[in-house]
Protein backbone atom coordinates (compact mmCIF):
# COMPACT_ATOMS: atom_id res chain seq x y z
CA UNK A 1 0.00 0.00 0.00
CA UNK A 2 1.55 3.28 -0.93
CA UNK A 3 2.11 5.69 1.90
CA UNK A 4 4.60 8.43 1.08
CA UNK A 5 3.40 10.86 3.69
CA UNK A 6 0.17 9.57 5.03
CA UNK A 7 -1.40 11.72 7.63
CA UNK A 8 -2.82 9.61 10.41
CA UNK A 9 -3.55 12.21 13.06
CA UNK A 10 -7.32 12.06 12.98
CA UNK A 11 -7.72 14.42 15.93
CA UNK A 12 -7.95 14.02 19.71
CA UNK A 13 -11.60 12.97 19.79
CA UNK A 14 -11.36 10.06 17.36
CA UNK A 15 -13.16 6.85 18.36
CA UNK A 16 -13.35 4.85 15.15
CA UNK A 17 -9.93 5.96 13.92
CA UNK A 18 -8.28 6.22 17.34
CA UNK A 19 -4.76 4.87 17.81
CA UNK A 20 -4.15 3.92 14.19
CA UNK A 21 -0.74 4.17 12.58
CA UNK A 22 -1.43 2.48 9.25
CA UNK A 23 0.17 -0.80 10.31
CA UNK A 24 -1.87 -1.89 13.32
CA UNK A 25 -4.92 -3.04 11.39
CA UNK A 26 -4.71 -6.75 12.30
CA UNK A 27 -6.88 -8.75 14.66
CA UNK A 28 -4.36 -8.80 17.53
CA UNK A 29 -3.97 -5.03 17.43
CA UNK A 30 -7.69 -4.50 17.24
CA UNK A 31 -8.27 -6.73 20.27
CA UNK A 32 -5.57 -4.83 22.15
CA UNK A 33 -7.58 -1.66 21.48
CA UNK A 34 -10.63 -3.25 23.13
CA UNK A 35 -11.92 -4.75 19.90
CA UNK A 36 -14.58 -7.47 19.85
CA UNK A 37 -15.39 -6.79 23.53
CA UNK A 38 -18.81 -5.47 22.55
CA UNK A 39 -19.63 -8.52 20.45
CA UNK A 40 -18.36 -10.90 23.15
CA UNK A 41 -20.42 -9.05 25.74
CA UNK A 42 -23.75 -9.30 23.95
CA UNK A 43 -23.13 -12.94 23.07
CA UNK A 44 -22.03 -13.91 26.60
CA UNK A 45 -24.86 -12.03 28.30
CA UNK A 46 -27.35 -13.11 25.64
CA UNK A 47 -28.59 -9.52 25.43
CA UNK A 48 -32.01 -9.42 23.80
CA UNK A 49 -31.74 -8.20 20.18
CA UNK A 50 -34.40 -5.57 20.88
CA UNK A 51 -32.18 -4.15 23.62
CA UNK A 52 -29.26 -3.80 21.22
CA UNK A 53 -31.51 -1.83 18.87
CA UNK A 54 -32.78 0.26 21.79
CA UNK A 55 -29.20 1.15 22.73
CA UNK A 56 -28.43 2.24 19.17
CA UNK A 57 -31.61 4.32 19.14
CA UNK A 58 -30.57 5.97 22.39
CA UNK A 59 -27.18 6.88 20.91
CA UNK A 60 -28.69 9.22 18.36
CA UNK A 61 -26.49 7.59 15.69
CA UNK A 62 -27.54 8.77 12.25
CA UNK A 63 -26.53 7.18 8.97
CA UNK A 64 -23.10 8.34 7.84
CA UNK A 65 -23.68 7.54 4.18
CA UNK A 66 -25.48 10.69 3.16
CA UNK A 67 -29.09 10.85 4.23
CA UNK A 68 -28.52 10.91 8.00
CA UNK A 69 -31.39 8.56 8.75
CA UNK A 70 -31.55 7.41 12.42
CA UNK A 71 -29.81 4.03 12.50
CA UNK A 72 -31.69 2.45 15.41
CA UNK A 73 -34.99 3.31 13.78
CA UNK A 74 -33.87 1.78 10.49
CA UNK A 75 -32.89 -1.42 12.30
CA UNK A 76 -36.28 -1.61 13.96
CA UNK A 77 -37.96 -1.80 10.53
CA UNK A 78 -36.55 -5.28 9.97
CA UNK A 79 -39.25 -7.89 10.58
CA UNK A 80 -38.19 -9.64 13.79
CA UNK A 81 -40.49 -12.64 13.42
CA UNK A 82 -39.61 -13.34 9.78
CA UNK A 83 -38.30 -16.87 9.60
CA UNK A 84 -36.58 -16.82 6.17
CA UNK A 85 -33.22 -15.33 5.18
CA UNK A 86 -32.46 -11.76 6.10
CA UNK A 87 -29.48 -9.88 4.77
CA UNK A 88 -27.14 -7.23 6.10
CA UNK A 89 -25.25 -5.05 3.63
CA UNK A 90 -22.47 -2.56 4.20
CA UNK A 91 -22.23 0.28 1.74
CA UNK A 92 -18.48 0.77 1.27
CA UNK A 93 -18.98 2.02 -2.28
CA UNK A 94 -17.66 5.40 -1.28
CA UNK A 95 -17.87 7.46 -4.46
CA UNK A 96 -19.33 10.80 -3.44
CA UNK A 97 -16.70 13.27 -4.69
CA UNK A 98 -14.70 14.53 -1.73
CA UNK A 99 -15.32 11.52 0.50
CA UNK A 100 -12.49 9.14 1.49
CA UNK A 101 -13.25 8.23 5.09
CA UNK A 102 -14.61 4.71 4.60
CA UNK A 103 -11.38 3.79 2.87
CA UNK A 104 -9.38 4.65 6.00
CA UNK A 105 -11.74 2.60 8.17
CA UNK A 106 -11.50 -0.34 5.79
CA UNK A 107 -7.74 -0.35 5.35
CA UNK A 108 -6.59 0.78 8.79
CA UNK A 109 -9.29 -0.60 11.08
CA UNK A 110 -11.21 -3.27 9.15
CA UNK A 111 -12.14 -5.31 12.21
CA UNK A 112 -14.21 -2.47 13.65
CA UNK A 113 -16.50 -2.84 10.64
CA UNK A 114 -16.64 -6.62 11.01
CA UNK A 115 -17.53 -6.30 14.69
CA UNK A 116 -20.12 -3.60 14.00
CA UNK A 117 -21.74 -5.71 11.32
CA UNK A 118 -21.75 -8.82 13.51
CA UNK A 119 -23.53 -6.87 16.25
CA UNK A 120 -26.02 -5.49 13.75
CA UNK A 121 -26.62 -8.99 12.36
CA UNK A 122 -27.27 -10.25 15.87
CA UNK A 123 -29.70 -7.40 16.55
CA UNK A 124 -31.69 -7.99 13.36
CA UNK A 125 -31.34 -11.73 13.01
CA UNK A 126 -29.34 -11.69 9.76
CA UNK A 127 -27.37 -14.81 8.90
CA UNK A 128 -25.52 -13.39 5.91
CA UNK A 129 -23.85 -10.09 5.19
CA UNK A 130 -22.01 -8.43 2.34
CA UNK A 131 -19.51 -5.61 2.41
CA UNK A 132 -19.63 -3.91 -1.00
CA UNK A 133 -16.33 -2.12 -1.57
CA UNK A 134 -15.72 0.63 -4.13
CA UNK A 135 -13.98 -0.93 -7.14
CA UNK A 136 -11.20 1.61 -7.42
CA UNK A 137 -9.59 0.88 -4.07
CA UNK A 138 -8.29 -2.59 -4.82
CA UNK A 139 -5.59 -2.84 -2.15
CA UNK A 140 -8.17 -1.82 0.42
CA UNK A 141 -10.46 -4.59 -0.81
CA UNK A 142 -7.65 -7.09 -0.39
CA UNK A 143 -7.04 -5.78 3.11
CA UNK A 144 -10.73 -6.42 3.88
CA UNK A 145 -10.37 -9.97 2.61
CA UNK A 146 -7.36 -10.55 4.87
CA UNK A 147 -9.18 -9.17 7.90
CA UNK A 148 -12.23 -11.31 7.17
CA UNK A 149 -10.06 -14.40 7.01
CA UNK A 150 -8.56 -13.53 10.40
CA UNK A 151 -12.01 -13.12 11.91
CA UNK A 152 -13.22 -16.48 10.55
CA UNK A 153 -10.06 -18.20 11.81
CA UNK A 154 -10.65 -16.76 15.27
CA UNK A 155 -14.25 -17.96 15.33
CA UNK A 156 -15.60 -14.40 15.33
CA UNK A 157 -17.54 -15.07 12.14
CA UNK A 158 -19.17 -18.17 10.73
CA UNK A 159 -21.30 -20.81 12.42
CA UNK A 160 -21.90 -20.76 16.16
CA UNK A 161 -19.76 -17.70 16.90
CA UNK A 162 -17.74 -18.19 20.10
CA UNK A 163 -20.03 -21.08 21.01
CA UNK A 164 -23.00 -18.77 21.40
CA UNK A 165 -25.28 -20.46 18.90
CA UNK A 166 -25.32 -17.25 16.84
CA UNK A 167 -24.12 -17.60 13.24
CA UNK A 168 -23.19 -14.88 10.82
CA UNK A 169 -21.41 -15.26 7.50
CA UNK A 170 -19.87 -12.10 6.13
CA UNK A 171 -18.36 -11.66 2.66
CA UNK A 172 -16.57 -8.89 0.81
CA UNK A 173 -17.47 -8.05 -2.74
CA UNK A 174 -16.67 -5.10 -4.97
CA UNK A 175 -18.09 -2.71 -7.52
CA UNK A 176 -16.29 -1.76 -10.72
CA UNK A 177 -16.75 1.92 -11.33
CA UNK A 178 -20.32 3.18 -11.07
CA UNK A 179 -21.16 6.03 -8.71
CA UNK A 180 -24.83 5.12 -8.79
CA UNK A 181 -24.12 1.83 -7.03
CA UNK A 182 -23.64 3.87 -3.85
CA UNK A 183 -27.40 4.37 -3.90
CA UNK A 184 -28.65 1.55 -1.75
CA UNK A 185 -31.10 -0.13 -4.13
CA UNK A 186 -28.70 0.20 -7.07
CA UNK A 187 -26.17 -1.47 -4.82
CA UNK A 188 -28.60 -4.34 -4.26
CA UNK A 189 -29.09 -4.73 -8.00
CA UNK A 190 -25.31 -4.79 -8.40
CA UNK A 191 -25.01 -7.42 -5.67
CA UNK A 192 -27.47 -9.52 -7.62
CA UNK A 193 -25.18 -9.29 -10.64
CA UNK A 194 -27.01 -6.66 -12.65
CA UNK A 195 -26.59 -3.12 -13.90
CA UNK A 196 -26.80 -0.72 -10.96
CA UNK A 197 -30.19 0.80 -11.63
CA UNK A 198 -32.04 2.01 -8.53
CA UNK A 199 -35.29 0.36 -7.56
CA UNK A 200 -38.52 2.13 -6.95
CA UNK A 201 -39.29 2.62 -3.25
CA UNK A 202 -41.51 1.50 -1.57
CA UNK A 203 -41.09 -1.34 -0.98
CA UNK A 204 -38.07 -0.45 1.12
CA UNK A 205 -35.17 -2.88 1.50
CA UNK A 206 -36.31 -3.80 5.03
CA UNK A 207 -39.27 -5.55 3.35
CA UNK A 208 -37.92 -6.41 -0.11
CA UNK A 209 -34.14 -6.18 -0.38
CA UNK A 210 -31.37 -8.49 -1.56
CA UNK A 211 -32.86 -11.43 -3.50
CA UNK A 212 -36.24 -10.02 -2.45
CA UNK A 213 -35.54 -10.67 1.25
CA UNK A 214 -35.57 -8.24 4.18
CA UNK A 215 -32.29 -6.33 4.09
CA UNK A 216 -30.65 -3.54 6.02
CA UNK A 217 -28.02 -1.37 4.38
CA UNK A 218 -25.78 0.97 6.28
CA UNK A 219 -22.68 2.93 5.54
CA UNK A 220 -19.25 1.69 6.70
CA UNK A 221 -18.84 4.48 9.24
CA UNK A 222 -22.32 3.82 10.65
CA UNK A 223 -21.46 0.19 11.42
CA UNK A 224 -18.04 1.22 12.70
CA UNK A 225 -19.65 3.40 15.38
CA UNK A 226 -21.66 0.50 16.82
CA UNK A 227 -19.02 -1.37 18.89
CA UNK A 228 -18.26 1.77 20.90
CA UNK A 229 -21.97 2.39 21.50
CA UNK A 230 -22.46 -1.14 22.83
CA UNK A 231 -19.33 -0.93 24.99
CA UNK A 232 -19.86 2.50 26.48
CA UNK A 233 -23.62 2.89 26.13
CA UNK A 234 -25.86 4.84 23.80
CA UNK A 235 -26.14 7.72 26.21
CA UNK A 236 -22.37 8.26 26.34
CA UNK A 237 -22.26 8.35 22.54
CA UNK A 238 -25.12 10.82 22.36
CA UNK A 239 -23.43 13.06 24.90
CA UNK A 240 -20.31 13.32 22.77
CA UNK A 241 -22.26 15.26 20.20
CA UNK A 242 -25.49 17.16 20.44
CA UNK A 243 -29.11 16.13 20.90
CA UNK A 244 -30.27 14.38 17.72
CA UNK A 245 -26.65 14.52 16.51
CA UNK A 246 -24.90 11.89 18.60
CA UNK A 247 -21.26 10.92 18.57
CA UNK A 248 -18.26 11.65 16.43
CA UNK A 249 -18.16 12.06 12.67
CA UNK A 250 -15.30 11.70 10.25
CA UNK A 251 -14.97 14.67 7.92
CA UNK A 252 -12.90 14.32 4.76
CA UNK A 253 -11.45 17.73 4.07
CA UNK A 254 -10.21 18.53 0.57
CA UNK A 255 -9.47 21.54 -1.57
CA UNK A 256 -7.57 24.67 -0.71
CA UNK A 257 -6.30 23.70 2.73
CA UNK A 258 -2.76 23.04 3.88
CA UNK A 259 -3.44 19.50 5.04
CA UNK A 260 -6.26 17.67 3.28
CA UNK A 261 -7.27 14.58 5.21
CA UNK A 262 -9.74 12.84 7.48
CA UNK A 263 -10.61 14.27 10.86
CA UNK A 264 -12.88 12.53 13.33
CA UNK A 265 -14.51 15.10 15.59
CA UNK A 266 -17.44 15.44 17.94
CA UNK A 267 -20.55 16.50 16.06
CA UNK A 268 -21.18 20.17 16.67
CA UNK A 269 -17.55 21.29 16.27
CA UNK A 270 -17.42 24.82 14.81
CA UNK A 271 -16.43 24.78 11.14
CA UNK A 272 -13.56 27.17 11.89
CA UNK A 273 -11.99 24.60 14.23
CA UNK A 274 -12.21 21.89 11.58
CA UNK A 275 -10.54 24.24 9.12
CA UNK A 276 -7.75 24.76 11.66
CA UNK A 277 -7.29 21.00 12.03
CA UNK A 278 -6.79 20.83 8.27
CA UNK A 279 -3.97 23.34 8.61
CA UNK A 280 -6.01 26.36 7.60
CA UNK A 281 -6.29 27.85 4.13
CA UNK A 282 -3.52 26.90 1.69
CA UNK A 283 -0.89 29.56 1.08
CA UNK A 284 -2.71 32.06 3.29
CA UNK A 285 -5.55 32.42 0.82
CA UNK A 286 -9.05 33.46 1.80
CA UNK A 287 -12.03 31.13 2.14
CA UNK A 288 -14.56 31.80 -0.58
CA UNK A 289 -16.91 28.84 -0.51
CA UNK A 290 -17.38 25.42 0.98
CA UNK A 291 -19.45 22.38 0.08
CA UNK A 292 -19.91 20.86 3.52
CA UNK A 293 -21.31 17.41 2.73
CA UNK A 294 -19.98 16.02 -0.54
CA UNK A 295 -20.48 17.25 -4.07
CA UNK A 296 -24.23 16.53 -4.05
CA UNK A 297 -24.95 19.09 -1.36
CA UNK A 298 -25.52 22.83 -1.73
CA UNK A 299 -22.45 25.08 -1.65
CA UNK A 300 -22.27 27.79 1.02
CA UNK A 301 -20.34 31.07 0.94
CA UNK A 302 -17.55 31.77 3.45
CA UNK A 303 -19.46 33.98 5.87
CA UNK A 304 -22.28 31.48 6.37
CA UNK A 305 -19.82 28.61 6.64
CA UNK A 306 -17.64 30.34 9.24
CA UNK A 307 -20.73 30.80 11.43
CA UNK A 308 -21.78 27.15 11.17
CA UNK A 309 -21.17 24.16 13.41
CA UNK A 310 -20.49 20.76 11.93
CA UNK A 311 -23.56 18.69 12.75
CA UNK A 312 -26.60 17.56 10.79
CA UNK A 313 -29.03 20.14 12.15
CA UNK A 314 -26.68 23.15 12.11
CA UNK A 315 -25.60 22.57 8.53
CA UNK A 316 -29.23 22.08 7.48
CA UNK A 317 -30.10 25.35 9.17
CA UNK A 318 -27.30 27.05 7.26
CA UNK A 319 -28.86 25.86 4.00
CA UNK A 320 -26.90 22.76 3.08
CA UNK A 321 -26.54 19.19 4.35
CA UNK A 322 -23.91 17.21 6.21
CA UNK A 323 -24.27 14.44 3.66
CA UNK A 324 -21.29 12.10 3.63
CA UNK A 325 -19.08 14.48 5.59
CA UNK A 326 -16.93 15.56 2.66
CA UNK A 327 -15.87 19.15 3.18
CA UNK A 328 -14.70 20.75 -0.06
CA UNK A 329 -12.92 24.06 0.48
CA UNK A 330 -12.49 26.71 -2.20
CA UNK A 331 -10.48 29.91 -1.95
CA UNK A 332 -10.88 33.29 -3.64
CA UNK A 333 -8.94 32.22 -6.74
CA UNK A 334 -11.55 29.62 -7.71
CA UNK A 335 -14.11 30.25 -10.41
CA UNK A 336 -17.54 29.06 -9.39
CA UNK A 337 -18.65 28.50 -12.98
CA UNK A 338 -15.73 26.22 -13.72
CA UNK A 339 -16.23 24.38 -10.43
CA UNK A 340 -19.90 23.77 -11.13
CA UNK A 341 -19.07 22.69 -14.68
CA UNK A 342 -16.95 19.80 -13.41
CA UNK A 343 -19.66 18.70 -10.99
CA UNK A 344 -22.37 18.92 -13.63
CA UNK A 345 -20.29 16.78 -15.96
CA UNK A 346 -19.99 14.20 -13.21
CA UNK A 347 -23.75 13.83 -12.71
CA UNK A 348 -24.30 13.73 -16.45
CA UNK A 349 -21.70 10.95 -16.73
CA UNK A 350 -23.03 8.96 -13.81
CA UNK A 351 -26.77 9.19 -14.38
CA UNK A 352 -27.88 5.60 -14.97
CA UNK A 353 -30.33 6.79 -17.61
CA UNK A 354 -33.38 5.13 -16.16
CA UNK A 355 -35.47 8.26 -15.43
CA UNK A 356 -36.02 10.78 -18.21
CA UNK A 357 -35.73 13.95 -16.08
CA UNK A 358 -32.32 12.86 -14.82
CA UNK A 359 -31.01 11.32 -18.05
CA UNK A 360 -31.97 14.31 -20.19
CA UNK A 361 -31.75 16.98 -17.50
CA UNK A 362 -28.20 16.26 -16.32
CA UNK A 363 -26.92 16.54 -19.89
CA UNK A 364 -28.87 19.75 -20.39
CA UNK A 365 -27.46 21.28 -17.19
CA UNK A 366 -23.94 20.37 -18.23
CA UNK A 367 -24.32 21.81 -21.74
CA UNK A 368 -25.70 25.10 -20.44
CA UNK A 369 -23.02 25.52 -17.76
CA UNK A 370 -20.47 24.57 -20.40
CA UNK A 371 -21.55 27.32 -22.76
CA UNK A 372 -21.56 29.89 -19.95
CA UNK A 373 -18.03 28.86 -18.98
CA UNK A 374 -16.91 29.13 -22.60
CA UNK A 375 -18.29 32.60 -23.24
CA UNK A 376 -21.40 31.56 -25.10
CA UNK A 377 -23.87 32.01 -22.28
CA UNK A 378 -27.20 33.65 -22.98
CA UNK A 379 -29.07 36.03 -20.74
CA UNK A 380 -31.86 33.58 -20.06
CA UNK A 381 -29.46 30.76 -19.12
CA UNK A 382 -29.48 31.27 -15.37
CA UNK A 383 -33.26 31.03 -15.20
CA UNK A 384 -33.08 28.07 -17.54
CA UNK A 385 -30.65 26.28 -15.21
CA UNK A 386 -32.96 26.86 -12.25
CA UNK A 387 -35.95 25.64 -14.22
CA UNK A 388 -34.20 22.48 -15.44
CA UNK A 389 -33.00 21.79 -11.88
CA UNK A 390 -36.52 22.19 -10.52
CA UNK A 391 -37.79 19.79 -13.11
CA UNK A 392 -35.27 17.11 -12.15
CA UNK A 393 -35.39 17.34 -8.36
CA UNK A 394 -38.04 15.16 -6.79
CA UNK A 395 -39.05 13.60 -10.11
CA UNK A 396 -36.69 10.65 -10.23
CA UNK A 397 -36.59 7.17 -8.74
CA UNK A 398 -33.45 7.87 -6.70
CA UNK A 399 -31.78 10.94 -5.26
CA UNK A 400 -29.12 11.27 -7.99
CA UNK A 401 -31.46 13.70 -9.68
CA UNK A 402 -31.55 15.89 -6.58
CA UNK A 403 -27.79 15.50 -6.23
CA UNK A 404 -27.36 16.97 -9.71
CA UNK A 405 -29.88 19.75 -9.17
CA UNK A 406 -28.99 21.01 -5.68
CA UNK A 407 -25.45 22.14 -6.47
CA UNK A 408 -26.64 24.05 -9.55
CA UNK A 409 -29.27 25.96 -7.65
CA UNK A 410 -26.96 26.78 -4.75
CA UNK A 411 -24.06 27.90 -6.95
CA UNK A 412 -26.37 30.31 -8.76
CA UNK A 413 -28.05 31.43 -5.57
CA UNK A 414 -24.82 32.38 -3.82
CA UNK A 415 -22.59 33.31 -6.75
CA UNK A 416 -25.02 34.64 -9.33
CA UNK A 417 -22.83 37.66 -10.07
CA UNK A 418 -20.02 35.40 -11.22
CA UNK A 419 -22.29 33.53 -13.61
CA UNK A 420 -23.75 36.81 -14.86
CA UNK A 421 -20.25 38.22 -15.40
CA UNK A 422 -19.37 35.22 -17.55
CA UNK A 423 -22.49 35.80 -19.65
CA UNK A 424 -22.05 39.57 -19.94
CA UNK A 425 -18.29 39.74 -20.48
CA UNK A 426 -17.59 36.35 -22.04
CA UNK A 427 -14.79 35.88 -19.55
CA UNK A 428 -14.10 34.92 -15.98
CA UNK A 429 -14.23 37.15 -12.93
CA UNK A 430 -11.38 35.17 -11.36
CA UNK A 431 -9.10 34.36 -14.30
CA UNK A 432 -6.34 33.08 -12.02
CA UNK A 433 -8.16 29.78 -11.53
CA UNK A 434 -6.08 26.88 -12.73
CA UNK B 435 -22.68 -11.10 -32.38
CA UNK B 436 -25.24 -13.56 -33.71
CA UNK B 437 -23.13 -16.50 -32.88
CA UNK B 438 -22.47 -15.12 -29.43
CA UNK B 439 -26.13 -14.77 -28.66
CA UNK B 440 -26.73 -18.49 -29.01
CA UNK B 441 -26.28 -19.68 -25.44
CA UNK B 442 -24.68 -23.03 -25.21
CA UNK B 443 -23.06 -22.83 -28.62
CA UNK B 444 -19.60 -24.30 -28.94
CA UNK B 445 -17.79 -21.02 -28.43
CA UNK B 446 -19.41 -20.60 -25.03
CA UNK B 447 -18.03 -23.87 -23.89
CA UNK B 448 -14.42 -23.27 -24.90
CA UNK B 449 -12.42 -22.66 -21.78
CA UNK B 450 -11.35 -19.04 -22.13
CA UNK B 451 -9.65 -18.70 -18.77
CA UNK B 452 -6.74 -20.29 -16.92
CA UNK B 453 -7.42 -22.77 -14.18
CA UNK B 454 -6.14 -20.24 -11.69
CA UNK B 455 -8.69 -17.69 -12.88
CA UNK B 456 -11.44 -20.29 -12.69
CA UNK B 457 -10.42 -21.13 -9.15
CA UNK B 458 -10.69 -17.47 -8.22
CA UNK B 459 -14.08 -17.18 -9.88
CA UNK B 460 -15.29 -20.27 -8.01
CA UNK B 461 -14.25 -18.61 -4.78
CA UNK B 462 -16.41 -15.61 -5.68
CA UNK B 463 -19.38 -17.79 -6.62
CA UNK B 464 -19.13 -19.52 -3.25
CA UNK B 465 -19.83 -16.22 -1.51
CA UNK B 466 -23.46 -16.35 -2.63
CA UNK B 467 -26.31 -18.83 -2.20
CA UNK B 468 -25.96 -21.57 -4.85
CA UNK B 469 -28.98 -20.38 -6.82
CA UNK B 470 -27.45 -16.92 -7.20
CA UNK B 471 -24.27 -17.54 -9.20
CA UNK B 472 -25.05 -14.39 -11.17
CA UNK B 473 -24.07 -12.30 -8.13
CA UNK B 474 -20.44 -13.15 -8.91
CA UNK B 475 -20.56 -11.62 -12.40
CA UNK B 476 -18.68 -8.38 -11.60
CA UNK B 477 -15.92 -10.29 -9.84
CA UNK B 478 -15.78 -12.89 -12.62
CA UNK B 479 -15.52 -10.25 -15.34
CA UNK B 480 -12.82 -8.43 -13.38
CA UNK B 481 -10.82 -11.64 -13.08
CA UNK B 482 -11.32 -12.36 -16.79
CA UNK B 483 -10.25 -8.83 -17.70
CA UNK B 484 -7.10 -9.14 -15.59
CA UNK B 485 -6.19 -12.20 -17.61
CA UNK B 486 -7.03 -10.95 -21.11
CA UNK B 487 -6.51 -7.18 -20.60
CA UNK B 488 -9.97 -6.53 -22.04
CA UNK B 489 -13.32 -8.28 -22.45
CA UNK B 490 -13.96 -9.70 -25.88
CA UNK B 491 -17.37 -11.05 -26.79
CA UNK B 492 -15.94 -14.55 -26.54
CA UNK B 493 -14.68 -13.94 -23.02
CA UNK B 494 -18.01 -12.48 -21.94
CA UNK B 495 -19.84 -15.42 -23.50
CA UNK B 496 -17.68 -17.79 -21.55
CA UNK B 497 -18.43 -15.96 -18.30
CA UNK B 498 -22.12 -16.06 -19.18
CA UNK B 499 -21.98 -19.78 -19.73
CA UNK B 500 -19.98 -20.35 -16.57
CA UNK B 501 -22.46 -18.43 -14.44
CA UNK B 502 -25.54 -19.69 -16.24
CA UNK B 503 -26.55 -16.22 -17.43
CA UNK B 504 -27.86 -15.08 -20.82
CA UNK B 505 -24.90 -13.47 -22.63
CA UNK B 506 -26.84 -10.24 -23.06
CA UNK B 507 -27.08 -9.88 -19.27
CA UNK B 508 -23.30 -10.11 -19.06
CA UNK B 509 -22.81 -7.54 -21.84
CA UNK B 510 -25.14 -5.21 -19.93
CA UNK B 511 -22.97 -5.45 -16.85
CA UNK B 512 -19.69 -5.15 -18.77
CA UNK B 513 -20.84 -1.97 -20.50
CA UNK B 514 -22.44 -0.40 -17.42
CA UNK B 515 -19.43 -0.41 -15.10
CA UNK B 516 -16.69 2.04 -16.09
CA UNK B 517 -13.71 -0.11 -15.16
CA UNK B 518 -14.53 -2.80 -17.71
CA UNK B 519 -13.04 -2.47 -21.18
CA UNK B 520 -14.99 -4.07 -23.97
CA UNK B 521 -12.41 -2.88 -26.47
CA UNK B 522 -8.65 -3.42 -26.48
CA UNK B 523 -6.63 -0.88 -24.51
CA UNK B 524 -2.96 -0.17 -24.27
CA UNK B 525 -0.80 -2.41 -22.12
CA UNK B 526 -1.17 0.13 -19.33
CA UNK B 527 -4.47 1.88 -18.79
CA UNK B 528 -3.93 5.04 -16.78
CA UNK B 529 -7.06 6.52 -15.25
CA UNK B 530 -6.80 9.89 -13.55
CA UNK B 531 -9.50 11.41 -11.39
CA UNK B 532 -10.26 14.99 -12.42
CA UNK B 533 -13.35 15.56 -10.30
CA UNK B 534 -13.60 18.83 -8.37
CA UNK B 535 -11.93 17.84 -5.06
CA UNK B 536 -8.97 16.45 -7.00
CA UNK B 537 -9.00 19.40 -9.41
CA UNK B 538 -8.56 21.70 -6.40
CA UNK B 539 -5.31 19.84 -5.71
CA UNK B 540 -3.86 20.13 -9.22
CA UNK B 541 -5.39 17.07 -10.89
CA UNK B 542 -6.09 19.13 -14.00
CA UNK B 543 -2.39 20.00 -14.32
CA UNK B 544 -1.49 16.37 -13.76
CA UNK B 545 -3.93 15.30 -16.49
CA UNK B 546 -2.53 17.94 -18.87
CA UNK B 547 0.99 16.73 -18.11
CA UNK B 548 0.07 13.13 -18.91
CA UNK B 549 -1.64 14.12 -22.16
CA UNK B 550 1.34 16.17 -23.25
CA UNK B 551 3.90 13.58 -22.21
CA UNK B 552 2.09 10.71 -23.95
CA UNK B 553 0.87 12.83 -26.86
CA UNK B 554 -2.68 11.55 -26.54
CA UNK B 555 -6.03 12.78 -25.28
CA UNK B 556 -8.45 11.05 -22.92
CA UNK B 557 -9.83 7.90 -24.50
CA UNK B 558 -6.80 7.42 -26.75
CA UNK B 559 -3.93 4.94 -26.89
CA UNK B 560 -0.32 5.69 -27.77
CA UNK B 561 0.86 4.50 -31.18
CA UNK B 562 3.17 1.94 -29.59
CA UNK B 563 0.17 0.43 -27.83
CA UNK B 564 1.69 0.96 -24.41
CA UNK B 565 -0.56 3.53 -22.78
CA UNK B 566 -4.27 4.32 -22.75
CA UNK B 567 -5.39 7.44 -20.93
CA UNK B 568 -8.79 7.70 -19.28
CA UNK B 569 -10.57 10.36 -17.28
CA UNK B 570 -11.95 8.92 -14.06
CA UNK B 571 -14.52 9.97 -11.53
CA UNK B 572 -14.00 10.02 -7.76
CA UNK B 573 -11.96 7.01 -6.60
CA UNK B 574 -12.74 7.72 -2.95
CA UNK B 575 -9.12 8.75 -2.45
CA UNK B 576 -9.46 12.51 -2.85
CA UNK B 577 -7.08 13.29 0.03
CA UNK B 578 -4.26 11.82 -2.06
CA UNK B 579 -4.86 13.95 -5.17
CA UNK B 580 -3.76 13.76 -7.88
CA UNK B 581 -4.56 10.04 -8.05
CA UNK B 582 -3.82 7.71 -10.95
CA UNK B 583 -4.98 4.12 -11.33
CA UNK B 584 -2.82 1.73 -13.35
CA UNK B 585 -4.86 -1.07 -14.92
CA UNK B 586 -7.63 -0.60 -12.37
CA UNK B 587 -5.76 -2.19 -9.52
CA UNK B 588 -2.69 -0.17 -8.64
CA UNK B 589 -3.41 3.22 -7.12
CA UNK B 590 -0.71 5.88 -7.28
CA UNK B 591 -1.16 8.82 -4.92
CA UNK B 592 0.12 12.41 -4.90
CA UNK B 593 1.07 12.28 -8.58
CA UNK B 594 2.73 15.58 -9.38
CA UNK B 595 4.48 15.88 -12.79
CA UNK B 596 7.73 14.51 -11.38
CA UNK B 597 6.02 11.38 -10.02
CA UNK B 598 4.09 10.98 -13.27
CA UNK B 599 7.33 11.03 -15.24
CA UNK B 600 8.71 8.41 -12.87
CA UNK B 601 5.65 6.21 -13.33
CA UNK B 602 5.79 6.42 -17.13
CA UNK B 603 9.50 5.62 -17.10
CA UNK B 604 8.93 2.66 -14.78
CA UNK B 605 6.12 1.21 -16.88
CA UNK B 606 7.98 1.76 -20.15
CA UNK B 607 10.99 -0.06 -18.75
CA UNK B 608 8.80 -2.87 -17.46
CA UNK B 609 7.22 -3.28 -20.90
CA UNK B 610 10.64 -3.69 -22.50
CA UNK B 611 11.65 -6.49 -20.16
Ligand SMILES: Cc1cc2nc3c(=O)[nH]c(=O)nc-3n(C[C@H](O)[C@H](O)[C@H](O)COP(=O)(O)O)c2cc1C
Pocket residue numbers: 062063064065066067068069071091092093094095096179180181182183184185217218219220222223398399400403
Ligand atom coordinates in the same frame (compact mmCIF):
# COMPACT_ATOMS: atom_id res chain seq x y z
C1 LIG C 1 -26.51 8.79 -6.01
C2 LIG C 1 -26.30 8.30 -4.62
C3 LIG C 1 -25.05 7.86 -4.22
C4 LIG C 1 -24.83 7.39 -2.93
N1 LIG C 1 -23.58 6.97 -2.60
C5 LIG C 1 -23.38 6.46 -1.34
C6 LIG C 1 -22.10 5.97 -0.97
O1 LIG C 1 -21.14 6.01 -1.75
N2 LIG C 1 -21.94 5.46 0.28
C7 LIG C 1 -22.99 5.38 1.17
O2 LIG C 1 -22.81 4.89 2.27
N3 LIG C 1 -24.20 5.86 0.84
C8 LIG C 1 -24.43 6.38 -0.39
N4 LIG C 1 -25.68 6.83 -0.72
C9 LIG C 1 -26.74 6.72 0.29
C10 LIG C 1 -27.35 5.33 0.31
O3 LIG C 1 -28.41 5.28 -0.64
C11 LIG C 1 -27.94 4.96 1.67
O4 LIG C 1 -28.74 6.00 2.10
C12 LIG C 1 -26.92 4.70 2.75
O5 LIG C 1 -25.98 3.74 2.34
C13 LIG C 1 -27.59 4.21 3.99
O6 LIG C 1 -26.67 4.03 5.03
P1 LIG C 1 -26.70 4.93 6.33
O7 LIG C 1 -28.11 4.99 6.83
O8 LIG C 1 -25.81 4.21 7.29
O9 LIG C 1 -26.18 6.25 5.94
C14 LIG C 1 -25.91 7.33 -2.01
C15 LIG C 1 -27.16 7.79 -2.41
C16 LIG C 1 -27.36 8.28 -3.68
C17 LIG C 1 -28.72 8.74 -4.07
Ligand code: FES
Pocket residue numbers: 096097098099531532533534535536571572573574575576577579581
Ligand atom coordinates in the same frame (compact mmCIF):
# COMPACT_ATOMS: atom_id res chain seq x y z
S1 FES D 1 -12.47 13.49 -6.35
FE1 FES D 1 -10.73 12.49 -7.13
S2 FES D 1 -10.59 10.75 -5.88
FE2 FES D 1 -12.34 11.76 -5.10
